[in-house]
Amino acid sequence: MNVLLVDDDVFVVAALQQKIDWNALSIEGVFTAYNVAQAREILQQHAVQILICDIEMPQGSGLELLGWIREERYAVQTIFLTNYADFNYAQKAIELQSFDYFLKPIEFDKLTLIISKAIYKAKEQQSYQEALKEGQLWKKNQRKLQEQFWRKWIHEKRPSVDAAAIAESAAEHDVSYLTSDLFTPVHLTIFPYDRSLGKEDKDLFDYALLNVLSELLDDPRFSVETIQEFRDYNWILVLKWSQASDPAAIESAFLSFIQQANKFLKSDACCCIADTAELGRVPGSIRELLQMNEDLIKKRNQIMFLAHHPLEETAYSPPDSASWEALLHQNDPAAFLNEIRGYLRNLARQGVCNASVLRQFRIDIVQLVYAYLKSREIQAHKLYSGKTHDQLFLQSLNSIEDMEKYIAYLVQTAADYHFFGDPSPTVVEEIRQYIHRHYGDDLTRASLAEIVYLNPDYLARVFKKETGVSLGTYIIQVRIKAARQLLETTSLSVYQIAAKVGYSNYSYFSKLFKQDTGWSPSDYRRAVAEGQRVLG
Numbered sequence: 001m002n003v004l005l006v007d008d009d010v011f012v013v014a015a016l017q018q019k020i021d022w023n024a025l026s027i028e029g030v031f032t033a034y035n036v037a038q039a040r041e042i043l044q045q046h047a048v049q050i051l052i053c054d055i056e057m058p059q060g061s062g063l064e065l066l067g068w069i070r071e072e073r074y075a076v077q078t079i080f081l082t083n084y085a086d087f088n089y090a091q092k093a094i095e096l097q098s099f100d101y102f103l104k105p106i107e108f109d110k111l112t113l114i115i116s117k118a119i120y121k122a123k124e125q126q127s128y129q130e131a132l133k134e135g136q137l138w139k140k141n142q143r144k145l146q147e148q149f150w151r152k153w154i155h156e157k158r159p160s161v162d163a164a165a166i167a168e169s170a171a172e173h174d175v176s177y178l179t180s181d182l183f184t185p186v187h188l189t190i191f192p193y194d195r196s197l198g199k200e201d202k203d204l205f206d207y208a209l210l211n212v213l214s215e216l217l218d219d220p221r222f223s224v225e226t227i228q229e230f231r232d233y234n235w236i237l238v239l240k241w242s243q244a245s246d247p248a249a250i251e252s253a254f255l256s257f258i259q260q261a262n263k264f265l266k267s268d269a270c271c272c273i274a275d276t277a278e279l280g281r282v283p284g285s286i287r288e289l290l291q292m293n294e295d296l297i298k299k300r301n302q303i304m305f306l307a308h309h310p311l312e313e314t315a316y317s318p319p320d321s322a323s324w325e326a327l328l329h330q331n332d333p334a335a336f337l338n339e340i341r342g343y344l345r346n347l348a349r350q351g352v353c354n355a356s357v358l359r360q361f362r363i364d365i366v367q368l369v370y371a372y373l374k375s376r377e378i379q380a381h382k383l384y385s386g387k388t389h390d391q392l393f394l395q396s397l398n399s400i401e402d403m404e405k406y407i408a409y410l411v412q413t414a415a416d417y418h419f420f421g422d423p424s425p426t427v428v429e430e431i432r433q434y435i436h437r438h439y440g441d442d443l444t445r446a447s448l449a450e451i452v453y454l455n456p457d458y459l460a461r462v463f464k465k466e467t468g469v470s471l472g473t474y475i476i477q478v479r480i481k482a483a484r485q486l487l488e489t490t491s492l493s494v495y496q497i498a499a500k501v502g503y504s505n506y507s508y509f510s511k512l513f514k515q516d517t518g519w520s521p522s523d524y525r526r527a528v529a530e531g532q533r534v535l536g
Contacts, residue, residue, distance in 0.1 A: 001026060001027055001028060001049045001050070001119065001122065001123075002027065002028060002029035002030070002031060002046060002047060002048045002049060002050070003022065003027050003029070003030050003031070003048065003049070003050040003051070003052065003115075004031045004032070004033065004039060004042055004043065004048045004050070004051050004052070004053075005017065005030065005031070005032045005033070005052050005053075006032075006033045006034070006035075006036070006038075006039045006051065006052070006053040006054060006057075006062065006065070007034065007053070007054040007057070007081065008034055008035060008054065008057040008058060008059075009054070010034065012054070012081070012104075012106075013032050013034070015106070016052060016106075017030060017032065019108045020108060020111070020112055020115065021112070025112070025115060025116060025119060026119070027050070027119075029046070031046060031048065035057060035058075035059040035060060036057065036059060036060030036061070036062075036064060036065045036068075037059065037060070039051075039053070039065055040065070040068065043069065043072075043074060043076070048074075048076055049075070049076060049077065049119075049122040049126075050076070050077050050079070050115065050118050050119060050122060051065075051066075051069070051076050051077070051078045051079070052078075052079045052081065052115070053065060053066070053078060053079070053080060053081065054080075054081050054082065055080050055081070055082040055089055055093075056082065056083070056084070062078075062080055062081075063080075063089070063092050063093065063096065066078050066080075066093075066096045066098060067096060070096055070097070075122070075125055075126075075129075077099040077118040077119075077121050077122045077125075078096075078098045078099055079098070079099055079100045079101075079102060079111075079114060079115065079118055080093050080098055080100070080101050080102065081102050081103075081104055081106070082101070082102075082103060082104065083103070083104050084103075089101075099114075099117075099118045099121060100114050100117075100118070102114060110197070110201070110204065113197075113204045113207065113208055114204065116207075116211070117204070117207055142174065145173040145174050145175060146173065146175050146225065146226065147226055147228070148173055149169060149170060149173040149175050150225060150226035150228065150238055151226075151228060152169060153166070153169075153282065153283040153286060154226075154228055154230060154236050154286055155230065156283050156286075156287075161283045161284065163179065163279070163280025163281070164280075166279055166280050166282070166283060167179055167279070167280070170279070177240075177279050178279070179278060179279050179280055180278055180279075181240060181241075181278065181279050182240070182241040182245050182276050182277070182278060183225070183238055183239065183240050183241070183276065183277060183278075183279065183282045183285075184222070184238070184239045184241070184245065184247075184250060184273065184274060184275075184276045184277075185236060185237070185238050185239075185273075185274040185282065185285050185286045185289050186236070186237040186238075186239065186250070186254070186271060186272070186273050186274070186289075187234070187235070187236055187271070187272040187273075187274075187289045187290065187292070187293050188234070188235040188236075188237060188254075188269065188270075188271055188272075189233060189234055189235075189269065189270045189271075189272075189293070189298055189398070190209065190233040190234075190235075190261065190265070190267050190268075190269055191233070191267055191268040191269065191270075191300060191398070191399070191402075192205070192233065192265075192266070192267045193266050193267060193268075195266070196265065196266035196267050197265070197266070198233070198265070198266075198267060202232075205265070206229070208264070208265060209261075209265060210227065212257065212260050212261065212264065212265065213227060213237070213257065216253055216254075216256050216257050216260065217237075217239070217253055217257075219249065219253065220242070221241065221242060221243055221246060221249055222239045222240060222241050222242060222249070222250075223239070223240050223242065224237060224238075224239060225238045225239065225240045226238050234293070236286065236289075236290075238282070238286075241276070245276040247273070247276070247305070250273060251273070251303055254271040254273070254303055255303065257269065257271070258271065258301050258302075258303075262301065268300040268301050269300070269301060270298040270299060270300055270301070270302060270303075270304065270399075271302075271303045271304070272289060272292055272293060272296075272298075272303075272304045272305075272306065273303065273304070273305050273306065274286065274288060274289040274292075274306045275306055275307055285306075288306060289306060292304075292306055294355060295354050295355050295356065296354055296355065297348070297353050297354055297355060297358060297397075297398075297399055297400060298398055298399045299399070300399055300401060316356065316357045316360045316361070318360075318364055319343055319361075319364070321364060321368055323339070324336055324339055324340070324368065325368055325371075325372065327339065328368070328369070328372045329372070333411045333412070333414070333415045336411060337404075337407065337408055337411055340365070340404065340407050341404055344361075344400050344403060344404060345400065347400075348400050353400065355397050358396070358397050358403055359397060361403075362396060362397070362403065362406070365407055365410070366410070369410050369411065369414070373414065377454055377455040377457075377458030377459075378414075378453055378454060378455075379449070379450075379453045379454060379455060380453075382450055382453045383413065383414070383453040384410065384413065388409070389409070392405060392406040392409050393406060427452045427454065427459070427462060428462060428463055428466040428467065430451070430452055431448055431451070431452065431459070431463060431471075432467075432474070434448065434451060435448075435474065435475055435478050436478055439475070439478045439479045439482055439501055439502055440482075440499075440500055440501055440502045441502065442502070443475050443502065445459065445460055445471055445472070448471065459471070475502075476512055476516070477516070479501040479502050479503070479512075480501075480512060480513055480516045480517070482500075482501050483497050483498070483500075483501045483509075483513060483521065484517065484524065486500065486501070487521060487524055487525045487528065488525075488528050494506070494510075494521045494522055494525070497521070498510075498521075509521070
C-alpha cells in the first residue's frame with residue numbers, strides 16, 4: 001500500500017515523512033509532491049491508496065485534485081490538511097467524499113490514528129472489490145447477521161429466555177451455533193483520563209480501542225463473536241470457545257488489555273467476566289453481568305468474575321456526619337474531603353461498598369452540603385446546574401474514585417465561590433459591576449440573585465447593608481445616569497434613550513428621570529444645549 005503527500009510547504013512534507021512511522025502502518029511507498037500537477041503525474045504512474053493533501057496551494061487546490069481523482073475513478077482515501085476551519089472547504093470536501101479534514105498545526109499521534117483508519121478503509125474497499133469478483137459477499141452479510149443476533153440478546157430485557165427461542169433466533173439469523181457451544185460474556189468499562197483522546201475525539205478513541213482488543217484477543221482457543229458498546233464507554237463482548245473453556249486464558253488476555261489501555265489509550269479499565277455457559281443460558285448470563293455492572297462498584301484496572309461476586313443486598317450504615325458538618329462551618333474544605341476519602345476507602349477495604357451503598361451515601365453528602373449552603377442563603381440547585389455537574393453526578397456511582405471526584409467538585413465549587421468565608425462584599429461588587437454593564441437589560445432581584453446563586457431576599461438585604469441603598473434604587477440611579485449621558489452626548493430620541501437604558505414605558509421613564517434630576521428628559525437636553533446649569 002502506498003501514500004502520497006502533497007503540500008507546497010516542503011517543511012510540512014518533510015515532517016510528515018519523518019515523524020510518522022510508515023513501516024508500522026504497513027505503508028510500502030511514500031511519494032511526495034509540491035503541487036497538483038506533480039500529484040497527478042504520480043497518481044497516473046503509481047497505485048496510491050492514501051492521499052494526504054493541503055487544501056490551499058498556489059498552483060491548484062487540494063479540492064481540485066480530489067475532484068480530478070473522482071473523475072478518473074481512482075480508489076484513493078483522502079485526508080485534507082488546512083490552516084483554516086472554513087465551512088465551505090469542509091462542505092466541498094464532504095461532497096467529494098474525502099476521508100477526513102484535519103486542521104493544522106499537525107498533532108502527529110492523532111493524525112497517525114486517522115491514517116490508520118484510512119488504511120483500514122482502503123483495505124476494506126480492496127477486500128470488497130475482491131469479494132465482488134469472487135462472489136463472496138455473503139461472508140460480509142453473515143457477519144452482519146451475527147451482530148444482529150447478539151444485539152438482540154444483549155438488549156433483551158426479560159430475566160429468563162427459553163433455550164428453544166434462542167436456537168430459533170440463531171436459525172433465523174442463519175448463525176451456525178450448536179446448543180452445546182460454550183460462550184463467555186465479558187463486560188468492559190473504560191475510564192478515560194481527563195486529557196485522553198476519549199475526552200476529545202470519541203470516534204478515534206473507539207477505533208483505537210477496538211484495534212487493541214482485536215490484537216489481544218486473537219487466540220486459537222476462542223473467537224470474538226461480537227463487541228458492542230451499549231452505553232458510552234461500556235462494552236459487551238461475547239467469546240466463543242473452540243475447545244474446553246479456560247478462565248485463566250481470558251484473565252490473562254484482559255490483564256494485558258488493561259496494561260495496553262493504561263499505556264496507549266491513556267485510560268483506566270475494569271473487566272467483569274461472566275460464567276461460561278451453553279448457548280441457551282448466555283442471555284441470562286449477560287443479564288447477570290449487566291446487573292453486576294449496575295450493583296457492584298467497579299475497581300479500576302482490575303478483573304472481576306461474576307462467580308466471585310454474588311449479587312447480595314448490602315445494608316447501608318450512615319456515617320456520623322456531625323463532625324463533617326462542623327468542618328464545613330469551620331471553613332475547612334480540605335479536612336472535610338480527607339474525612340470523606342478515608343470513609344470511602346474504609347468501606348472498600350471492608351468489602352461492603354456497592355452501588356446501592358454509594359447511592360445512599362451520595363444522598364447524605366449532597367443533603368449535608370446543600371443544607372450548609374442554604375444556611376448561607378446560597379441557592380445550591382442554581383450553583384450546581386450545568387453539564388459538568390450532571391456528568392460527574394452520573395459517573396459518581398462507577399467507582400470510589402468517581403464518587404470522590406464528584407464530592408470534591410461539590411466542595412471545591414463552593415470554595416471557589418468564597419462560600420467558606422463571608423461572601424457579602426464580593427457578591428455586592430459583582431452585582432454592581434453587572435448592573436453597570438447590563439443596565440439596558442431586564443434587571444430584577446430574582447435575575448440578579450441567579451447570577452450569584454443567592455436567595456433573592458438575602459441578596460437584597462446584603463446589597464442594602466453594603467451600599468446603603470436598595471437594589472431597586474441602585475438600578476434606577478445607574479440607568480438615569482446613563483440616560484443623562486446619552487441625552488448630553490447623542491442625538492438619539494428620548495424614546496430611543498428610554499429603551500436603551502431599560503425602560504419600554506416612556507411615561508414611567510420620564511417620571512423617574514424627573515424625580516432624580518428635577519427636569520423632564522426633553523427639558524434636560526434643551527437646558528444642556530443652552531448651557532444652563534443642571535444638577536450634576
